[in-house]
Amino acid sequence: MSASESQTPPPPQPPSESQAPSQPPSPVPFYLHNAFVLPETAHSGNQAAVVLLQPESESDPRTADDRYKAKVARDFNFAETAYVQPLEDGKYSLRWWTPAVEVALCGHATLAAAATIFALHPEQDHIEFQTRWSGILTARRRSDLVNHGMDIQITLPTLTAEALSSMLDDDSSEATDAIAPIFLDATSGIGMEEVVNVVRFVWGARESAIIELAPDVDLARLRVRPKDLLPITTGMIIVTQMNPHASSERLHINSRVFGPGVGIDEDPVTGSAHAYLTAYYLSTPVALRLPSRVLAGKSSTGVTIEARQLSPRGGAMVCTLDHHGKARLVGRSVQMGKGELSVFE
Structure with missing residues (x-):
């Protein structure tokens, strides 16, 4: 061993502040x-x-x-x-x-x-x-x-003024003719006579759709192939119906929501969809079809919606419109x- 090899190395010097290692970010x-x-x-x-x-x-x-x-x-x-x-x-x-x-x-x-x-x-x-x-x-x-x-x-926020305007202009027959056949091909057990209404709206930058079915359709058990809905839109597809069995003064609705275009075949519960449904049921000509027990002389802001989403997980919320046209959703x-x-x- 040479003399140089046997020398004790000098003790390490602490790094200067400029050389000190940076601390990793906190979790x-x-x-x-x-x-x-x-x-x-x-x-x-x-x-x-x-x-x-x-x-x-x-x-x-x-x-x-x-x-x-x-x-x-x-x-x-x-x-x-x-x-x-x-x-x-x-x-x-x-x-x-x-x-x-x-x-x-x-x-x-x-x-x-x-x-x-x-x-x-x-x-x-x-x-x-x-x-x-x-x-x-x-x-x-x-x-x-x-x-x-x-x-x-x-x-x-609910449906935009442009979306509401298009519904008021009653272009739903065109939307129904374009969208309903694709929807029916993606489902099993229902026909055109059970499609009540179809409307388009814009969600973010994506065109989306609301499909209203007859109250007697068993929406919870309806078999849907989400990927077959992609020709309708890459946005959100909201399927809804009024609940015929409710007897209270509130409007009871059911829904299911599909979004294969954004990576969600079926969404378990969707707050934004129910904000749009609140406007759909209360701020468009659909309001004229509501049961008399629900309206009873009330304005749109006086109606309360009890909503159930009938996905396998299931969910619930209460929806109203405020005086600024926004939806208030209460949930747990x-x-x-x-x-x-x-x-x-």
């Missing part, structure tokens, strides 16, 4: 919710992951990384993943991803996001969300947190779990 908290659950069980409704991002002032690169958000949404593989970021004055930024794409509006993930914030901040009873494409959304606490669940009212969201995201790329 990102997430919360798992079932939103718009049925009254009888928390194991229903639509699943959503709510990811709480740091404020922009924290300089976490993930807050502005849309590719990261899309990857995490694919990993969760829920119908929607909501990304919530605190802003100034107690407001929040809110965006939504399916496993395939970012979407313009998601009601059930908005409900889940509001429930998450209310649970973390019990002193709050009102939230304002700023969104990318759907304007400002609001949420109000309607009950205390009980068994990890909470009743919340959210306010969502239950936190099923929570954790941290530890992958940073």
Whole structure:
């Protein structure tokens, strides 16, 4: 061994501040919710992951990384993943991803996001969300947190003025002729005589459709092949009917919602669809067909809709119109779990 090899090496010097390794980003908290659950069980409704991002002032690169958000949404593989970021004055930024794409509006993930914030901040009873494409959304606490669940009212945009105008112009016969045959080919057991009405509307940048069926159709058991609906549109396809068995002064409706064009064959429960259905039933000529017990001299803002979505998971909500033409949806969201995201790329 040479003399140089036997010398004790000098002790390592601490790195200068400029050479110090950067700290990895902190783990990102997430919360798992079932939103718009049925009254009888928390194991229903639509699943959503709510990811709480740091404020922009924290300089976490993930807050502005849309590719990261899309990857995490694919990993969760829920119908929607909501990304919530605190802003100034107690407001929040809110965006939504399916496993395939970012979407313009998601009601059930908005409900889940509001429930998450209310649970973390019990002193709050009102939230304002700023969104990318759907304007400002609001949420109000309607009950205390009980068994990890909470009743919340959210306010969502309904059909646009252009969409409502097209319905008032009664172009539904053209839409029915174009869409109903494709829908019937994608289903089993019903015919043209059971299609009451078809209308088109725009959801985000995608044309979508509402298909109203006769009350006696067994919508829960109706077999639908979602991929065969793609020729109708790559947007949302809302199938609905009035419930003939209800006897209260409220309007009772059923629905199912399909979105194969956005990566969701059948959505378990869809808040945005029911915001559109609220306007469909109360702000178009369809209102003239409502049972007399429901109208009873009321204006459109005086009618309450009890809605059930008849997917395999099932869900429920109560819908009304406010005086500004927006839909108020009241539903229950239950936190099923929570954790941290530890992958940073």
